[in-house]
Amino acid sequence: MRMQKNKISGCRLPELMKRLWKSRLFVQNFMLILGIMTFLFLGFALFTYRQSASVLENEFTAASQYRLEVTAQAIDNHLMDMRYIAATLDTNKMVQAFFAYTDPGLIYDDFHGRIQENLRAYVNSYSSIDSIYLYSGVSGNMLSSNERTSLSYFSDRNWMEHFVEEPEDFTFFFRAKNNAYPYLLCIMKQLRIGEQDAAIVINLNLRKLSLLAEVNSEPYQEVFLVSDTGDILYRSHQRELVEPLDTIPELACFTDTHDTFSVLRNHETAPYTYTQVHSEQYPWSYITITHLQEYTTMLSSSRALLMAFFSALFCAILLIAFCLSLRSVRPIQNLLALLANPQNTLSKALYNDREISYIADQITSSIQQNQALSDELTARLHLLNETKLLALQSQINPHFLFNTLNMIHIQESEALGYDHKIPRITLTLSRLLRYAIESTDLVDLETELQYTRMYVSILQERYGNKLHVAYDIQKDTLQARVPKLFIQPIIENAIFHGLAENLSEDSTLSLSCRQEDGFCKVSVRDNGVGMPPDTLEHLRTILTDSYPLKGSIGLKNTVTRMSLLYGEDFSITIHSTPGEGSVFLLCFPFLQ
Numbered sequence: 001m002r003m004q005k006n007k008i009s010g011c012r013l014p015e016l017m018k019r020l021w022k023s024r025l026f027v028q029n030f031m032l033i034l035g036i037m038t039f040l041f042l043g044f045a046l047f048t049y050r051q052s053a054s055v056l057e058n059e060f061t062a063a064s065q066y067r068l069e070v071t072a073q074a075i076d077n078h079l080m081d082m083r084y085i086a087a088t089l090d091t092n093k094m095v096q097a098f099f100a101y102t103d104p105g106l107i108y109d110d111f112h113g114r115i116q117e118n119l120r121a122y123v124n125s126y127s128s129i130d131s132i133y134l135y136s137g138v139s140g141n142m143l144s145s146n147e148r149t150s151l152s153y154f155s156d157r158n159w160m161e162h163f164v165e166e167p168e169d170f171t172f173f174f175r176a177k178n179n180a181y182p183y184l185l186c187i188m189k190q191l192r193i194g195e196q197d198a199a200i201v202i203n204l205n206l207r208k209l210s211l212l213a214e215v216n217s218e219p220y221q222e223v224f225l226v227s228d229t230g231d232i233l234y235r236s237h238q239r240e241l242v243e244p245l246d247t248i249p250e251l252a253c254f255t256d257t258h259d260t261f262s263v264l265r266n267h268e269t270a271p272y273t274y275t276q277v278h279s280e281q282y283p284w285s286y287i288t289i290t291h292l293q294e295y296t297t298m299l300s301s302s303r304a305l306l307m308a309f310f311s312a313l314f315c316a317i318l319l320i321a322f323c324l325s326l327r328s329v330r331p332i333q334n335l336l337a338l339l340a341n342p343q344n345t346l347s348k349a350l351y352n353d354r355e356i357s358y359i360a361d362q363i364t365s366s367i368q369q370n371q372a373l374s375d376e377l378t379a380r381l382h383l384l385n386e387t388k389l390l391a392l393q394s395q396i397n398p399h400f401l402f403n404t405l406n407m408i409h410i411q412e413s414e415a416l417g418y419d420h421k422i423p424r425i426t427l428t429l430s431r432l433l434r435y436a437i438e439s440t441d442l443v444d445l446e447t448e449l450q451y452t453r454m455y456v457s458i459l460q461e462r463y464g465n466k467l468h469v470a471y472d473i474q475k476d477t478l479q480a481r482v483p484k485l486f487i488q489p490i491i492e493n494a495i496f497h498g499l500a501e502n503l504s505e506d507s508t509l510s511l512s513c514r515q516e517d518g519f520c521k522v523s524v525r526d527n528g529v530g531m532p533p534d535t536l537e538h539l540r541t542i543l544t545d546s547y548p549l550k551g552s553i554g555l556k557n558t559v560t561r562m563s564l565l566y567g568e569d570f571s572i573t574i575h576s577t578p579g580e581g582s583v584f585l586l587c588f589p590f591l592q
Contacts, residue, residue: 489554498528
């Protein structure tokens, strides 16, 4: 029995997979979940790798900078010791006698041997000292630890090129011994004995400078001395005394500042750190180039570890994405089954989850409601079509009236002349009628004001030009989109109920439009009879109620249209004082 069950499950799994991969929803969910999880992991892996690389980089550059700073300080201290030796020899009485007298051996026994013994002590104490020279311009003699001769017979004399007329305390320079080899760093103390020159010269062999040799002894590190002018003064396997920077491509990072810095560079073959420390006392910089094979090895190990971890995690991501996609698609499959057969709504075997069962019941209920709504909508559409037909038929009368007015205007113009006011009133009425029956409901405020002036001009003719109208229109309000004929009912109400009852030469209607804080404000003011408080309150109440106001249908319709268009952003404010007049203020959003 167990073998049979395993065989059945083995047969169902490929069928399940085939059915799932045919489901677009499952594939989309699977790819979405897989993509999101892969993206998050790749971002985390990249961040981790960059952080580890940054930590390694900071570690190597900091270590290189620290070692070079220690080396530079030690070499500067060593040169300070050489200056101390030169100063000590300068104060030695026998050395002073050598400089001052032609034949000081007459004064001291074994004079030259005693001085040479002193010089040999210094040379033997420091492995970096190649030789120490004492030169006396008074006698013209040279004295070193193993030689005493006249200057004319002394072969190593190119250090004398650095003599100056006014000697400084110490002079540092690089030279080649006997103009050949080895390369030396010379510390010279030039003296003036009367009118003659004298000098103490300490020659340091750069190859034997222990601190430089110690740095060079490391297999992946090179040390350089570079002058402030950009010349290589010392390097391993140096071929010339002074070499240009481009001899070593890695020295392209050199700067002639006194800053201390260390950077990691990615070379074509292997990365390296460039570290530069300027001497605190001398005109050159100490530079090390460290080739980071260890750094490369550690980065490779880090990459390999991340790749292995990513491969394992990617398999886990695939499994998680598959399970989540399968779990998300099952409810959809149940709902699809419901839509295919709504009679299964209450089948608990198909809908085990409470949420799915609830959604299924809602879907069934919605289907039933939609069917009822569909029937009702069909009936209403039929009624609407009949209403449209009636509306189309009702348009015949306005068009007939418009054409008749045009014909009357032509005949009046021919009979009375084109400048007569009667043809002009007829033409104005015709334009107002055309404007009223056009299909466009929203117009710009400039157009609405144009036809409002036409309407007011007809009323002025009606009242014998006793009606005065003042306009205060801000230009920035003219582009606002407004409902057509929304000002006319308010003006009509102000004239008929406010001014007409007591019309005089002082009767004035004021219309203003302005924009404030994104709202357009239209004000209609009259100086007519005004309204008592109870009438004003009654008008305010009726304009906000659903039933129309008897005798002011146009005003009610305007408020209704504006409320439908602008919603809660529309407001109308009415102020009135008996005997002084009324003010209608409409406020609505400024739309373009």
